[in-house]
Amino acid sequence: MTTPFLALDLPKVEANIARLRTRLAALGGTLRPHLKTAKSVEVARLLFDGGSGPITVSTLAEAEAFADAGFTDILYAVGIAPGKLERVTALRRRGVDLVVLLDSVEQAAAVAEAGVPALIEVDCDGHRGGILPGDPAAARIAGVLGGNLRGVLTHAGESYFSYSPAALTADAEAERQAAVRVAEDLRAAGHEVPVVSVGSTPTAHFAADLSGVTEVRAGNFVFFDLVMAGIGVCGLDDIALSVEVTVIGHRPGKGWILTDGGWMALSRDRGTAAQPVDQGYGVVTDLDGRPYPDLLMTGASQEHGILSVRPGSGAALPDLPVGTRVRILPNHACATAAQFDEYHLTGSGVVWSRIRGW
Numbered sequence: 276m277t278t279p280f281l282a283l284d285l286p287k288v289e290a291n292i293a294r295l296r297t298r299l300a301a302l303g304g305t306l307r308p309h310l311k312t313a314k315s316v317e318v319a320r321l322l323f324d325g326g327s328g329p330i331t332v333s334t335l336a337e338a339e340a341f342a343d344a345g346f347t348d349i350l351y352a353v354g355i356a357p358g359k360l361e362r363v364t365a366l367r368r369r370g371v372d373l374v375v376l377l378d379s380v381e382q383a384a385a386v387a388e389a390g391v392p393a394l395i396e397v398d399c400d401g402h403r404g405g406i407l408p409g410d411p412a413a414a415r416i417a418g419v420l421g422g423n424l425r426g427v428l429t430h431a432g433e434s435y436f437s438y439s440p441a442a443l444t445a446d447a448e449a450e451r452q453a454a455v456r457v458a459e460d461l462r463a464a465g466h467e468v469p470v471v472s473v474g475s476t477p478t479a480h481f482a483a484d485l486s487g488v489t490e491v492r493a494g495n496f497v498f499f500d501l502v503m504a505g506i507g508v509c510g511l512d513d514i515a516l517s518v519e520v521t522v523i524g525h526r527p528g529k530g531w532i533l534t535d536g537g538w539m540a541l542s543r544d545r546g547t548a549a550q551p552v553d554q555g556y557g558v559v560t561d562l563d564g565r566p567y568p569d570l571l572m573t574g575a576s577q578e579h580g581i582l583s584v585r586p587g588s589g590a591a592l593p594d595l596p597v598g599t600r601v602r603i604l605p606n607h608a609c610a611t612a613a614q615f616d617e618y619h620l621t622g623s624g625v626v627w628s629r630i631r632g633w
Contacts, residue, residue, distance in 0.1 A: 307330060392424075393420055413457050429454040431473070531583050555572050
């Protein structure tokens with residue numbers, strides 16, 4: 276197989292899925308996995324033991340592909356642009372219960388006219404869009420939606436910047452309380468609110484209470500990555516995704532090893548740069564997944580990667596001759612996977628395709 280390519284460790288994926296399932300089962304939570312990370316029908320099947328179940332997507336291309344594969348309960352969890360409603364209604368005519376997301380009266384009017392069910396987005400931490408708990412806009416939006424109101428949704432995006440179990444648990448509780456409060460306010464105003472949707476990979480793993488919540492969304496957890504490891508959600512050994520690259524040269528005077536995998540393979544995501552431990556563009560491992568001591572991908576141009584020892588480390592640069600293959604654990608699994616069309620399952624020769632486009 277020509278490098279660079281996307282390598283996927285299936286046993287680790289299965290273990291990651293089992294871990295979250297077990298945790299949510301103990302809390303009485305229902306998982307609606309977010310497939311924006313994997314964008315793979317095969318990975319989705321793993322989440323439902325070969326079947327189909329409720330899923331979350333980030334693009335209509337995903338919704339269409341998963342609908343073609345038999346998934347009929349789909350949440351499109353990006354604020355709806357009215358110009359996309361024609362594709363939404365086309366899927367609904369096919370028998371797909373596709374639900375959209377919004378946070379404004381303008382969106383609600385377009386959605387109501389199209390007869391599409393929607394969730395109202397709630398802002399629980401100032402991370403992105405949504406209405407604040409207590410904002411009377413929720414009732415106005417619900418009034419415009421009428422019978423198309425399906426429920427409320429929030430996402431604790433700021434949990435990606437918490438660095439202790441206590442902080443992550445607090446993020447999860449704040450996320451729950453925000454969604455439940457808006458749902459209760461709307462019910463008090465006479466609206467039916469059957470769905471209360473929360474979730475992110477960090478909060479799904481640290482929630483202590485899911486009272487009032489009907490479903491939990493998480494996506495990154497199937498693969499994990501260095502950002503998740505950096506905040507303590509997983510360990511390096513849990514990261515199931517890597518990019519296999521080949522050594523193509525050396526610059527001894529600079530302490531560099533050059534590879535054929537640059538930012539076109541790993542992406543430009545430097546999510547760990549803001550963390551206590553900066554992992555560069557990724558941690559370097561051998562083909563069995565064992566990290567080389569303090570060896571990072573520290574630089575990237577379009578098709579070249581630079582491997583060097585972590586600044587300040589006393590580790591020695593390993594002897595990796597030209598032609599040696601290594602793997603890079605990514606900062607952000609979603610961004611790195613997005614650079615490729617397919618996954619190569621390690622040790623099996625099996626290839627799974629990925630969904631691309633919008």
